[in-house]
Amino acid sequence: MTQGLTRAQLGVTDEMVAAYGETIFALSNNLQIRRGDPVREKDFAAIEARRHELGMGDAGIAERIGLTPAQVTLIRNLEERRRFRTGHYHLLNALGGGRRYRAERFVPFQDHFRFSEEALALRAAFSFDPERVRGYVEQGWWGSDTLSGWLRRNARANPEGAALVDERGSVSNAGLETRVAAITAGLHHAGVRPGDVVAIQLPNTREYVEVFLAVSSLGAVMTTLRMTSRGPELAAQLGHSRARMLVAPDRIGDFSPVGWWSEHRSELPLLETPVVLGAEVPRAEVPGALPYERLAAGAPPLPRDWREPTAADPFLLLYPSDAASGRPKGVPLSYHQMLSNARLGIAEHGVRAGDVVLSAAPFGDFCALYSVAAALAAGAAIALLPAFSPPALVDAIERLRPTHLFAAPAHLAASVGADLLDRTDLSSLRLVVLAGKPIPPDLVRALAPRLPNGEVCRLWGMTEIPAGLYTRKGDGPELAARSVGHPSPGTEARIADEHGREVPRGAKGELQVRGPSVFAGYFDNPEATAAAFTADGWFRSGEAARMDADGNVVLSGRFEEVAGR
Amino acid sequence: MDERPEVEPSQAKTEIFAYAHKRGALAVGVADLDAIERIAPPGHRPTDLMPRVKSVIAIGVGGQTQGAWRVPAKAMAYFGSTETRAYSCSYALAFFIESRFRTPSIYCPPDLDNEEGPRIPLQSLKLHAELAGIGARSLAGDILLHPEFGYMYFASVFTELELPADEPLAENPCPAPSCVDMYRRQGRTPCMKFCPVQCLSGKIDAEGRQEEMHYDMAACAEMSQQYEAVPAILADAMGAGDEAGRRDALFDPDNKMLWYKMSVGSGGLLAQCFECMRVCPIATGAELADPIRRARAGR
Structure with missing residues (x-):
């Protein structure tokens, strides 16, 4: 309680604590620095010169970020309790204290929640205007969503419900939680710490989801490598992301990721431990590699005072596939950005607990990860298609009975072209979400009548804003054939000319977006970040587009080409 | 208060100091009011609280007993109710000034400032004591130390009686010579080395x-918030969403230990871990730092 008022009376929600906690903590006067002895010497000039170093009181912070002082006091107290897990009598007793001090038991304070330099650099990529944050929180766009929180909630609400379905059968919510806990402990035992980056080069398998959730539960950050990545592309992403661990199969065709790592490890000094899935465990030939099953078995549990990630933490570092060559453009995303996008989207897509969500695209794709997040947000099952081919897709649809399919146009065009869909039972599908470019209108028109119980929607997004705009259920195939619909909840969209001025409805220009799910900036690439945003905070998508009278956006190629830039 | 006796300010000061000593103060001083007004931020100045204040009297009472310094670390926090004595001494002193000199006085509350939160005190008792010459800032997080009495607890009295101000201590007793030696050899003083959370660091110059x-x-x-443990636990319990959450908040293993201590222990306030003071040669080793030393010195 603060000033005799309860948390509810003060109007402080979990979301507010998650959104504001770090900012308030950073602004508080936590570090006292004194040079010389100015008060005793009555050196008023020195006192005045250093007054600003004292930090801010709760009232000053409240004025700065737009809360009441009492709310700030409460949030700061909660944030400090979360960070410090106070009540460490056991630690004090174990140390002995004073002249009974036992140096061998000493743990530097900062090690209780130490972030590596690389992790701190990644966190520094998240910078938000407090006023916008306040709006996101007040509107409910940013919540306290974390993947580990959703996993735990699903396991409690429906322990026997299916979390994963694939050709081997299904994994229950409770089973997935148990499995993820074991791998989380294994990752920690292997040296992964909050904020560290773990690279994954895996197909859409159970292991992918397990590792993704375990990395998140640990407060670490996942970067996804495309299954086709080799040589220079691999080195560039692993190096730029500062990845500390690589999880990959023993073979991708005739390529051995761990073998490649072994040959190039001197170029990647931070990448210490590759984890290998598959029959060939190359421990003998590649010292340092760790078999996946060993990672998942027998590691000691996490320390009792382990700090769970909060919604403001980063958990993804994605690299757009269409990025031009040159300095890599890593897109860090926090739970706030990615998960609120999914949470708000499930009502629009009609995803519910008990549904089954299938992605034809590999999970490294932003839209596929969005589908995974949407499934977890709703308590739906994730259907797994390890490798796309038209026959594999239709087989998965018939056997796994998805209610929702997320796919790129190429996936379905190939299936339509091979006349496979006509011979497939598509009755389970309530929604097919097409994402990617270009989407031929005829594909939408050809697909819609083949869905006896479903509809086709179109989604526009990028790594920088996973689900930015989409058509809604009930919009009809004609709208989806010509348009990507209107913005996702919380997202604003406008069409602007090359000078950044909004153009009238119907006129062509560049599609620009902003909102709670738009990324904050590229990792370690300030030039690209500066070029990506307008002065007033709109993200320049690079898409040429116009907005119709109803607010639906129609894409028409790349803006640079249209504008002749 | 209209029959104010004619008393020389220096004589009044002598009587006030004698009364404070009689009530248990080890050290008493009058702070330079103008200096406080210049240093303290707006809203935290003596005139903000008492517009016609003329003098700020700071008192210090003895800290832990020698026995308290010797018990194991875990129990240290339960022996710290000395500030209560400081406050009762200053409370009595305010009454004494009003009854003897017919001049309005108040015991200065050390409570939290509702506007600024717990990190910024309504009035800085530390600032008053330092300017009154009864303590100087140490390397141990600015805890005030006195060359004779070591580590003390402080309280203040504001009065409209004009008293001559004292000067701050001419020399800062911290760092002690042994601490300077250790710093030269290891780069750390005892308080820096033995802090369980390594919250202290600093530099000592060539002199x-x-x-x-x-x-x-x-x-x-991380160590000190046990000071607020009980209200924090109750707040957690009240804020819990359900019965299980309330049970967790109240009966977490650490908290169960706390309830046990509170029910069988002194009932006093909880406090910081005090490891920095336990190993401080001034706090525990000053000539008059504890009752045993004071008895040996005939005080």
Whole structure:
């Protein structure tokens, strides 16, 4: 309680604590620095010169970020309790204290929640205007969503419900939680710490989801490598992301990721431990590699005072596939950005607990990860298609009975072209979400009548804003054939000319977006970040587009080409 | 208060100091009011609280007993109710000034400032004591130390009686010579070395004086927040969403230990871990730092 008022009376929600906690903590006067002895010497000039170093009181912070002082006091107290897990009598007793001090038991304070330099650099990529944050929180766009929180909630609400379905059968919510806990402990035992980056080069398998959730539960950050990545592309992403661990199969065709790592490890000094899935465990030939099953078995549990990630933490570092060559453009995303996008989207897509969500695209794709997040947000099952081919897709649809399919146009065009869909039972599908470019209108028109119980929607997004705009259920195939619909909840969209001025409805220009799910900036690439945003905070998508009278956006190629830039 | 006796300010000061000593103060001083007004931020100045204040009297009472310094670390926090004595002494002193000199006086509340939160006190008792010459800032997070009495607890009295101000201590007793020696050899003083959360650091100059003091209050709070443990636990329990959450908040293993201590222990306030003071040669080793030393010195 603060000033005799309860948390509810003060109007402080979990979301507010998650959104504001770090900012308030950073602004508080936590570090006292004194040079010389100015008060005793009555050196008023020195006192005045250093007054600003004292930090801010709760009232000053409240004025700065737009809360009441009492709310700030409460949030700061909660944030400090979360960070410090106070009540460490056991630690004090174990140390002995004073002249009974036992140096061998000493743990530097900062090690209780130490972030590596690389992790701190990644966190520094998240910078938000407090006023916008306040709006996101007040509107409910940013919540306290974390993947580990959703996993735990699903396991409690429906322990026997299916979390994963694939050709081997299904994994229950409770089973997935148990499995993820074991791998989380294994990752920690292997040296992964909050904020560290773990690279994954895996197909859409159970292991992918397990590792993704375990990395998140640990407060670490996942970067996804495309299954086709080799040589220079691999080195560039692993190096730029500062990845500390690589999880990959023993073979991708005739390529051995761990073998490649072994040959190039001197170029990647931070990448210490590759984890290998598959029959060939190359421990003998590649010292340092760790078999996946060993990672998942027998590691000691996490320390009792382990700090769970909060919604403001980063958990993804994605690299757009269409990025031009040159300095890599890593897109860090926090739970706030990615998960609120999914949470708000499930009502629009009609995803519910008990549904089954299938992605034809590999999970490294932003839209596929969005589908995974949407499934977890709703308590739906994730259907797994390890490798796309038209026959594999239709087989998965018939056997796994998805209610929702997320796919790129190429996936379905190939299936339509091979006349496979006509011979497939598509009755389970309530929604097919097409994402990617270009989407031929005829594909939408050809697909819609083949869905006896479903509809086709179109989604526009990028790594920088996973689900930015989409058509809604009930919009009809004609709208989806010509348009990507209107913005996702919380997202604003406008069409602007090359000078950044909004153009009238119907006129062509560049599609620009902003909102709670738009990324904050590229990792370690300030030039690209500066070029990506307008002065007033709109993200320049690079898409040429116009907005119709109803607010639906129609894409028409790349803006640079249209504008002749 | 209209029959104010004619008393020389210096005579009044002597009587006030004698009364404070009689009530248990080890050290008493009058702070330079103008200096406080210049240093304290707006809203935290003596005139903000008492517009016609003329003098600020700071008193210090003895800290832990020698026995308290010797018990194991875990129990240390339960022996710290000395500030209550400081407050009762200053409370009595305010009454004494009003009855003897017919002049309005108040015992200065050390409570939290509702506007600024717990990190910024309504009035800085530390600032009053330092300017009154009964303590100087140490490398141990600016805890005030006195060359004779070591580590004390402080309280203040504001009065409209004009008293001659004292000067701050001419020399800062911190760092002690042994601490300077250790710093030269190891780069750390005892308080820096033995802090369980490593919240202290700093530099000592070539003359053996403090050059810089760094105190990470947030780190210190890792140990010290037991001070607020009971209200915090109750707040957690009241804020819990369901019965299980309330049970967890109240009967977490650490908290169960706390309830046990509270029910069978002194009932006093909880406090910081005090490891920095336990190993401080001034806090525990000053000539008159504890009752045993004072008895030996005939005081």
